Amino acid sequence: MPAVTLTSIRNNFSDANADGSVNGGTVQQLLDFLGGSIGQAGTTPVTGLWQTGSEGFCRNAPGVVGTLGPQEVNSVTTVFGGANRCYGGRVVMPRAGTLHDISILVSTLSGNISCAIYDTGEATSGTSYTRLSTSGAVACPTASQWNIVYDPAMTVYAGQQLIFMLSCDNTTAAFAGKGLGISYQLPANFMPCIGMNLPKMVVVSTAGTPHPCPSTITEANMAVTNTLFAIIGRLV
Numbered sequence: 001m002p003a004v005t006l007t008s009i010r011n012n013f014s015d016a017n018a019d020g021s022v023n024g025g026t027v028q029q030l031l032d033f034l035g036g037s038i039g040q041a042g043t044t045p046v047t048g049l050w051q052t053g054s055e056g057f058c059r060n061a062p063g064v065v066g067t068l069g070p071q072e073v074n075s076v077t078t079v080f081g082g083a084n085r086c087y088g089g090r091v092v093m094p095r096a097g098t099l100h101d102i103s104i105l106v107s108t109l110s111g112n113i114s115c116a117i118y119d120t121g122e123a124t125s126g127t128s129y130t131r132l133s134t135s136g137a138v139a140c141p142t143a144s145q146w147n148i149v150y151d152p153a154m155t156v157y158a159g160q161q162l163i164f165m166l167s168c169d170n171t172t173a174a175f176a177g178k179g180l181g182i183s184y185q186l187p188a189n190f191m192p193c194i195g196m197n198l199p200k201m202v203v204v205s206t207a208g209t210p211h212p213c214p215s216t217i218t219e220a221n222m223a224v225t226n227t228l229f230a231i232i233g234r235l236v
Contacts, residue, residue, distance in 0.1 A: 063094065063095075063234070063235045063236075064232055064233070064234060064235075065091055065093060065094065065099070065232065065233050065234075065235050066091060066164060066230065066231055066232030066233060067088070067089030067090075067091060067164050067202075067228055067229065067230060067231045067232070068089075068176075068177070068178060068228060068229075068230040068231075068232070069232070070105075070146065070230075070232065072178070072230070073105055073176040073177075073178075073230050077107035077108070077174040077175060077176055077177065078174060078175060078176075078177040078178075078179070078227055078229065079108075079171050079172065079173065079174045079175075080168050080170070080171050080173070081171075081204070081206075081227070082171060082206060083168070083169055083170050083171055083211075084167070084168075084169055084209065084210060084211040085167065085168070085204055085205065085206050085210055085211065086114075086116075086165045086166065086167035086204070086205050086210040086211060086213050086217075087165065087166055087167075087202075087203070087204045087225065087227060087228075087229050088118070088163045088164055088165035088166065088202075088203050088204075088229075088231070089163065089164060089201065089202050089203070089228050089229075089231070090120060090161060090162070090163050090199075090200070090201045090202075090203075091161070091162050091163070091164050092159060092160070092161050092162075093156045093157065093158060093159065093160040093161075093162070093235065094158065094235070095158045095235070096155075096156065096157045096158045097155075097156060097235045097236055098153060098154065098155055098156070098235070098236055099117075099152055099153075099154045099155075099156050099233045099234070099235055100151050100152070100153060100233065100234045100235075100236060101148045101151055101233060101234040102115045102117070102135070102148070102149050102150055102151070102152060102164070102231065102232070102233050103146050103147060103148045103149060103231070103232050103233070103234075104141070104146070104147060104149060104166060104175055104176070104229070104230065104231055104232075105145070105146050105147070105175065105176035105230055106140060106141055106142065106143045106144070106145075106147060106173065106174070106175055106176075107143060107144065107174045107175065107176060108143060108172060108173055108174035109140050109141070109142065109143040109173060110140055110170050110172035110173035111139075111140055111168065111169045111170040111172065111173055112137050112138065112139055112140060112168070112169045112211075112212075113137075113138060113139075113140050113141075113149070113166060113167060113168045113169075113173065114134060114135050114136060114137050114138065114149075114166075114167045114211060114212035114213045115134070115135045115149045115150060115164070115165065115166055115167075115213070115231065116131050116132075116133065116134035116135070116164075116165045116167075116212075116213035117131070117132045117133045117134070117152060117154065117162050117163070117164060117165070118130060118131050118132060118162065118163040118165060118213075118217070119131075119132055119162065119163075120161040120162060120163055120191075120199075127218055127219050127220075128216040128217060128218045128219065129163065129216065129217045129218075129219070129222055130215070130216055131213060131214065131215050131216065131217075132152075132154065132162070133152035133154050134150075134212070134213055135149050135150035135212075136212055137169075137211070137212040138150070140168070140173050146232075152233070156235070161191065163203065164231040164232075164233070165213050165231070166229050166231055167210055167211040167212055167213045168211060169211050175229050175230070176229070176230040177227060177228055177229040177230055178228050178230070179226060179227060179228075180202060180226040180227070180228055184200070184201035184202040184224060184226070185199065185200050185201065185224045186199040186201060187199075200222060200223075200224050201224070202224060202225055202226065202227070202228045203222050203223065203224060203225060204222075204223055204224075204225040204227065205217045205221050205222050205223070206221070206223070207220075207221040208221060
């Protein structure tokens with residue numbers, strides 16, 4: 001059997017037609033084929049709530065994932081609605097890998113913060129969101145730049161749904177984010193979720209002691225909100 005080379009692949013998938021078909025298959029089939037070895041598996045991360053950034057052609061290249069992409073953050077900055085709260089957003093991992101360098105963009109420095117990653121009901125069941133990784137309480141990092149808060153070095157799988165959380169002990173510190181205008185909760189049982197089968201996309205916890213981010217947050221204490229802070233990580 002002759003060796004499969006990039007040249008032979010190109011020759012067999014050349015001259016794309018208007019309907020997306022090509023000699024030997026479709027463009028999507030080519031992407032899927034390349035995804036098995038040197039490219040992505042036919043999917044491209046998209047900007048927004050689910051997954052952000054572009055990982056390029058090489059499967060092993062670093063990619064940005066988070067509640068908001070760095071390119072989506074502008075001059076809009078937000079303070080917490082009250083001291084000792086934690087805010088978060090659901091993020092879907094676009095591929096398997098290791099999650100590193102949870103980062104935020106601070107606009108006004110004050111007090112202490114924490115970042116954490118929570119399960120959404122896929123890995124754990126019951127009536128509480130379970131913390132999978134955390135920075136613990138740390139000093140609020142430098143203003144006017146992206147800062148790595150901590151490195152979770154956490155193994156994730158393709159399609160895994162996580163909640164990235166940020167907590168703060170005051171209402172002076174301000175962080176890059178976005179006011180969404182509406183509260184984000186999808187229809188019941190639409191995707192993995194805790195307890196009441198209500199998939200919450202953008203959340204806030206105010207009850208108990210949510211700073212630093214606690215080991216568990218009950219479904220009842222995880223409310224939907226329209227305030228989304230930019231929390232990103234690096235997937236390799």
